[in-house]
Amino acid sequence: MRYVVADGHVEESRATFADKYLDPAFRARRPRVVGVDGMVYWAIDEQLFPRRVGRGCNNLGTPTSYDGKSAVHTVGKPESVGCMELTDLAARLKIMD
Numbered sequence: 001m002r003y004v005v006a007d008g009h010v011e012e013s014r015a016t017f018a019d020k021y022l023d024p025a026f027r028a029r030r031p032r033v034v035g036v037d038g039m040v041y042w043a044i045d046e047q048l049f050p051r052r053v054g055r056g057c058n059n060l061g062t063p064t065s066y067d068g069k070s071a072v073h074t075v076g077k078p079e080s081v082g083c084m085e086l087t088d089l090a091a092r093l094k095i096m097d
Contacts, residue, residue, distance in 0.1 A: 005096060011064050011074075011084040012042075033063045040064075040071040 017030040031042040031049075040063045041048040051057045064074045064081045074081065082088025083095055 008096065009060070010086050011081075012061060013064065013085040013087070015085075015087070033066055035066040038072060040066040040073075 012031075014033060019027060022030055029045070031044045034041050034043045034048070036048065039052070041050070042061065042063060043049075050059050050062055052059065059073065062071060062073055064071055064084055070081070074084070077084065079095055080088060080091050083091040086092055
């Protein structure tokens, strides 16, 4: 029997927005990973995501690392970065079981 998980969360990585996936017309506008006061964000159209305070605040979709170091929110999770970013499918399937 096959299962489809519709509520599994994934952390996008820089690879998500790599040239091979992104239309050339939009490459200059691709999200960038930035660090601010020890936290890590996606910079999209000059706005930071996730929004940690105020209207529409959330902590979803945060980059897993910045400048070669794991992000603060990543360090405390039991999953590996590969599991979170879906680059290690075996680890993802194991944790889903």
